[in-house]
Amino acid sequence: MVDGTPSSSVFTTCRFDETGKVLALNQHFNRLKEAAKQIRCPPPNIKMISSILSKSMNDYGKKEGLARLVWSSEGQASCEIRPLDHPNYPxxxxxxxxxxxxxxxxxxxxGNWKPYLEARELAEENGADxxxxxxxxxxxxxxxxxxxxxxxxxxxxxxxxxxxxxxxxxxxxxxxxxxxxxxxxxxxxxxxxxxxxxxxxxxxxxxxxxxxxxxxxxxxxxxxxxxxxxxxxxxxxxxxxx
CATH class of the missing domain: 3.20.10.10 (D-amino Acid Aminotransferase, subunit A, domain 2)
Structure with a gap:
């Protein structure tokens, strides 16, 4: 959920490689725990989230990507996988x-991440990165x-x-x-x-x-x-x- 109320969920986006290794996974779990406490969500079920993440990466195949892990105020977990961006630079x-x-x-x-997505869309509409x-x-x-x-x-x-x-x-x-x-x-x-x-x-x-x-x-x-x-x-x- 990206356009709900801020208190509806918390999330973190982690990165994994083609072997299934996740960068700083414990830090991402800690982020979910701290954020859930901050906005008064139930404590995240890390075992459930880990299981959903593993299944999602397995379904995605042996390639690197990003996993958006969401924990809702109703105690539900979800995972959305997407490919990495490779923007031109500088x-x-x-x-x-x-x-x-x-x-x-x-x-x-x-849970209300829409302003950040709109900011990114605005950049792209103006030929920026x-x-x-x-x-x-x-x-x-x-x-x-x-x-x-x-x-x-x-x-x-x-x-x-x-x-x-x-x-x-x-x-x-x-x-x-x-x-x-x-x-x-x-x-x-x-x-x-x-x-x-x-x-x-x-x-x-x-x-x-x-x-x-x-x-x-x-x-x-x-x-x-x-x-x-x-x-x-x-x-x-x-x-x-x-």
């Missing part, structure tokens, strides 16, 4: 107003990923759930590797001035991994390789550990 982005939610629906994937979601002149999220910049002083910044972002599993998988390579990771509203001065802007997410953003609303953004390389290394390690 990505062309447009900005779009961020949806506004009460506190208990912030930072999670919930992704919508960056804006609140009070600052980027706070993206339609299906988390924006991350490397600033001129070598610090990395991404918006927090309190600022409007969905809590990112991908970011949690790579943050330690960034820190150990001398790039402190902090949260912040990504203001126009920060974007203008940044050395690199990327988006990270389960479906896209890490991709550079090279243009926003027709304005070129500086391209770099530091975040791309380090995050790619961290995700490769995360796959090996899954």
């Amino acid at each position: 990505l062309v982005a447009v900005t779009h107003p961020a949806p506004q939610w009460p506190r208990r629906f912030r930072g999670i994937k919930h 992704i919508s960056l979601l804006v609140d009070n002149h600052a980027i706070v999220d993206a339609d299906r990923a988390t924006p991350l910049i490397l600033d001129e002083n070598g610090w990395a910044y991404s918006p927090s759930p309190e600022q409007g972002a969905v809590k990112s599993i991908t970011l949690s998988l790579v943050s330690e590797h960034l820190e150990s390579n001398g790039i402190p990771l902090r949260t912040a509203y990504l203001t126009e001035e920060m974007i203008r001065r940044c050395r690199e802007l990327v988006v990270v997410g389960t479906g896209i991994g890490v991709l550079p953003v090279g243009e926003i609303d027709g304005v070129d953004i500086q391209l770099g390789t530091c975040l791309i390389e380090l995050i790619s290394e961290a995700l490769k390690s995360a796959w090996l550990e899954s």
